[in-house]
Amino acid sequence: MDLRNNFYMNIKYSVKTAYNSLLSNKSRSFLTMLGIIIGISAIILIVSIGKGAERLILDQVEGMGADMLVVRPGKQPTGPSEMANTLFSESLTKGDIEALKIKNNVPDLVSIAPAVVVTGSVSYQGETYRPTMMGWSAEFMSDMLNIYPERGTIFGDEEIEQLARVVVIGTKVEEELFGEDSALGKNIRIKDQIFRVIGIFPTHGQAMFFNVDEIVLMPYSTAQTYLLGINYYNEVTVRVSDPDNIDRAKYDITATLRDRHNISDPDDDDFFVESQQGVIEQIGTILNVLTLFLSSVVAISLVVGGIGVMNIMLVSVTERTKEIGLRKAIGATDNDILFQFLLESTMLSFAGGVIGVLLGASLAVLTSIVLSYALSDSWNFSFPVFAALLGVAVSSAVGIVFGLYPARKAAQKSPIEALHYE
Secondary structure, eight states, X not given: OHHHHHHHHHHHHHHHHHHHXXXXXXXHHHHHHHHHHHHXXXXXXXXXXXXXXXXXXXXXXXXXXXXEEEEEESSXXXXXXXXXXXXXXOOOBHHHHHHHHSTTTOTTEEEEEEEEEEOSOEEXXXXXXXXXXXXEOHHHHHHHHTOOOSEEOOOOHHHHHTTOOEEEEOHHHHHHHHTTSOOTTOEEEETTEEEEEEEEOOSOOEETTEEGGGEEEEEHHHIIIIIIOOSBOSEEEEEESOGGGHXXXXXXXXXXXXXXXXXXXXXXXXXXXXXXXXXXXXXXXXXXXXXXXXXXXXXXXXXXXXXXXXXXXXXXXXXXHHHHHHHHHTTOOHHHHHHHHHHHHHHHHHHHHHHHXXXXXHHHHHHHXXXXXXXXXXXXXXXXXXXXXXXXXXXXXXXXXXXXXXXXXXXXSOHHHHHTOO
């Protein structure tokens, strides 16, 4: 019982001594913790933003509906660096669309709409704006997202077949080009081509991967012929008759396109078909990889912070040499001295980790508010509990690892030499 009481007394005394020592040098203690604070807060901020981005994107993808499939050209990307390859692949053409429309090939197909991405700016009487431009089917998009023009109308299959130079635009585009005037019926210029505005979407904000307020939507055939000069598509969206038939439709689409492209080995596929769940899983994987990479880069600052802790503890050992000698003279062991200084470095790092978590969470809340305003959409704040606990644990471990050398230096001092140190 006496041994247990002595142990608890030593622990209590060590904690009190460490606390008083750190408190007596508040500025130095804070500067020592700064590297840890910055590292942990940056990690919390990055992980929180990553989770918020994932939730926002997944909400948009889920808005597509469970009865949707997306066919994209090129090899299925396995990472962020390969995503751009799908935009430049030329493997999906008009012949593929016609083949998929044949009832015997894909019995569950209800409607299909290819899409192309257009880059550049639009102008009207000297005013210029750089919106999101897409060649797609306005009817398909409106039905899928339940977004119809607030003013005017949408274009349909007839305009697509006739390569009509018409567009439906968002409210932000109208505001930037026309100010307070109405854009309906006016002509705008895109890459030296004249397009007539036939509809204005209502203010909506983010939908799927674009902002409806900033969109210029035109027939895909028109975009291919007059703006891009291409005969392929960047993606094809398919709606099936029933969500329960999604896997069967995916199989039929894959079989039809392999037959069209003379592909016998699945490894040679120059396209890939994604369901809503597949897109969700892929986006989650990509965002997790990016978050992990960025967190790993930021974690380097924890090493820098650990070196700072070690340097300050070495200075502290030198400054308190006489104290070490006095404690050893009255019976303190090497282990008591080692534990004392190791406890101080751990307390410093632990406090830095806790402050870093609180600071990172505060910055994440502020960032979510700013992003919600900037994106005109709800950006949910997500507090990464696991990352916070891991951050505090890692910061404490940093204190132990980088505090061990100074603590050993203190423990190895000779009590006689320490008492005579000036």
